[in-house]
Amino acid sequence: MPGEIPKHPLCGGGCTVTHDRAxxxxxxxxxxxxxxxxxxxxxxxxKRRPNQAFVWWSRESAWTAKYLYRKSLDDFDDYFNWTMTHRRDSDVNGMLYPFVARDFVKTRLKSEDQRKDNQEMEPKIRDVIARKTGVVAWVASNCALTEGAKQRFIVVQQLQRLGVGVDIYGHCGNLTFGSKGFYPTLADYKFYLAFENGVHCRGYITEKLWFNAFYSGAVPIVWGPPKSDVEEIAPPGSFIHYDDFNSLEELAKYLKHLDTDMGAYTKYFAWRWKIPGYYPLLEHKNHFDNAFCELCRFIKGGVNQVSHKTVPSLKKFWFDADTDDCLKMFVKFYPKWK
Incomplete structure (x- = not known):
């Protein structure tokens, strides 16, 4: 991830990232x-300088670290100063999401001025909705590499059998984006399956929600992370969560209802004109990696304090603090996760 972090206040004023060990x-x-x-x-x-931080960085779930990469993490006690992961209890928030401050959405929603309909955004959003021709899109290339990937593929196949029109792109399907491109193609769909490759792994929410769904203008259907984790960061009324339904049949019925009831479907876009300018439709900018933006801000705010702090047990932080569902080697498929 070499390059320059933008000189933006949210990134602490800017930093340089390099792979050069010199x-x-x-x-x-x-x-x-x-x-x-x-x-x-x-x-x-x-040999670490007193004001230099050693940072442990993971973009993968605890399941992937433990079983796919076979990490025990037993031998890292008191080695790293900071953790940088998707979990919100990390020292540095390494979640992959757009270039904004933490809790930006909730802060904006509390402002009465932002609750007023935005005359410019609402017509644009309704126009985008009117041009949608597909029902559900899913992009995936990991079909069975992790246990969570196996389970989500089962869910997708079951939805298809129940009559939900799911188009699959990537190695798990047979569709390609062609000359139209990634985001414009996804914008043609009403829903996007923001299905992670982990089962109830704490805080494991990736670009599937932020970019594939929100940026393209599709309503995300979330599977994988606990609903409470999604509610902490996503705008209220912006997503559908798998755990809200008692069965796949119930979810399929609800999606078919939204597909034919434009009034009910449009309610999932109301947050967009309450927060004008946030997650602009069909506009995917090349945001610098949020993890390093957050790290830069963290460095500027407290790097001189790192000499007295280490992570006592990386194993306890990463494995012991996650859910039982996330860390099961093999998971029997259930129609609904509890």
Whole structure:
């Protein structure tokens, strides 16, 4: 992820990211990726400068770290200063979402001025809705690599058998985007399956929600993360969660209802004109990776304090604090997760 982090207040004024190890001694933070970090290949922590942070970074779920990459994390006690992951209890919020401050959405929703309908956004949104021709889209290439990926594929196939029109792009399907492109294609659909590859893994919410659904202008149907985790960060009334339904049949019936009732379907877009300018439809800008934006802000705010802080047990933080569903090696499929 080399490059310059934007000189934006939300990013602490800007930082430089490099893979060049020649800058190791001068770096304010050194980031170690979960899947490649090996204890016998890491720098001696005694040589770390007092105001330099060693950061453990993971973009994957706890299940993937434990079973796919076979990480035990037993040998990292008191080695790293900070954690940077999708979990909100990490030191640095490494969730992949647009370039905004944490809780920006909820802050804006509390403002009475922002509750007024925006005359420019509402017609644009209604026009986008009127041009939709597909029902449900799903983009996936991991069909069975993780246990969660297997389970979500079962859910998708069951929805298709129940008569829900799900078009599958990527290696798990046979459709391609062609010359139209990724986001304009997804914009033609009313719904997007924001299905993660982990089962109830805490905070594991990725670009499937933020970009594939919200940016394209599709209503996300969320499967994987606990609903409470999604509610903490997504605008109220902006998504459908799998756990709200007692069965797949009930979910399929609801989607068919929304497909034919434009009034009910349009309610899932009401938040967009209450928060003008947020998640603009059909506009995917090249945001710098949010994790490093947050890290830059964190560095500027407290790097001089790192000498007295380490993560006592990475194993307890990453594995022991996640849910039982997330860390099961094999999961028997149930129509509804509890």
């Amino acid at each position: 800058y190791f001694d001068d770096a304010d933070a050194v980031v170690f990726m979960m899947k490649s970090a090996k204890r016998n290949d890491l720098p001696d922590p005694k």
